[in-house]
Amino acid sequence: MRIGILKTGQPPGEIRAEHGDYDDMFERLLAGRGFDFTSYHVEAMQFPASVHDADGWLITGSRHGVYEDHPFIPPLEDFIRRAVAARVPLVGICFGHQIIAQALGGQVGKHPAGWAVGAQDYDFGDETISLNAWHQDQVVTPPEGAEVAAHNAFCANAALIYGDRAFTVQAHPEFRDDFIEGLMAHRGAAIPPALLDAARERRGRADPSPITDRIEAFFRHSRPAP
Structure with missing residues (x-):
């Protein structure tokens, strides 16, 4: 099964050489599960010719806000x-x-309470999953027909499921603890020091394997022709 990775940003240059780009992180996360990958740097306006150029698509994180005026967002x-x-x-x-x-x-906006940084616990109904997070923006109002699949006190719409069409997660299963540490060092100036210290105390709690299993199962789910 071929997964197309739509890269909407890049990590800070200071840590990219050590950790790779966002597509590299997702390839590591999903390694050994029978997927092949093709990446498109859509932030740089490199788009697939067709939605059928891959069997499934994964859209990465970015330093941009979805409501900002960037050329790649409308396409x-x-x-x-x-x-x-x-x-x-x-x-x-x-x-x-x-x-x-x-x-x-749907509607996206900044959370008035600030940032979620480092390992966070998310209620997925049948289990609690701990994932690394790095965000201030979040989905404020889900689209019609979207089902909330996970939440916590900070993020009411932490994961959404759109039938068999889309599965989305606010947190970062692809971010390891050392990458979060790098972000704190190079993009943490606007975040309160106490919040960064609390994130460092939670190192080692995030476990991406349960959500990685869910991503694999979603991609492999049998779908009827449109």
């Missing part, structure tokens, strides 16, 4: 709507979670 929203109509499965992470919601009629 990415159009691609999302076409993929949903064609029943080509979409997975969105952080920015990807937010842009899928916005493209389908």
Whole structure:
């Protein structure tokens, strides 16, 4: 099964050499599960020719806000709507979670309480999953028809499921603890020091394997033709 990774940003240059780019992180996360990968740097306006160029699509995180004026955002929203109509499965992470919601009629905004940084616990109904997070923006109002799959006190719409069309998660299963530490060092100036200290105390709590299993199962779910 071929997964197309739509890269909507890049990590800070100071840590990219050590950790790789966002597509590298997702390839590591999903390694050994029988997927092949092709990456498109959509932030740089590199888009697939068709939604059928892959069997499923994964939209990465980004330092951008989905509501900001960037050239790649309108064509990415159009691609999302076409993929949903064609029943080509979409997975969105952080920015990807937010842009899928916005493209389908939801609302995204900054949380008035500030940031979620480091390991956070999310209620998925049948289990609690701990994942690393790095965000201030979040889905405020889900699109019509989206089902809330996970939440916590800070993020009411922490994961959304759109039938068999899309599965999206606000947190970052692809972010390891050492990468979060790098972000705190190079993008943490605007975050209160006490919040960074609390994130360091939670190192080692995040376990991406349960959500990685869910992502794999979602991609492999059998779908009827549109």
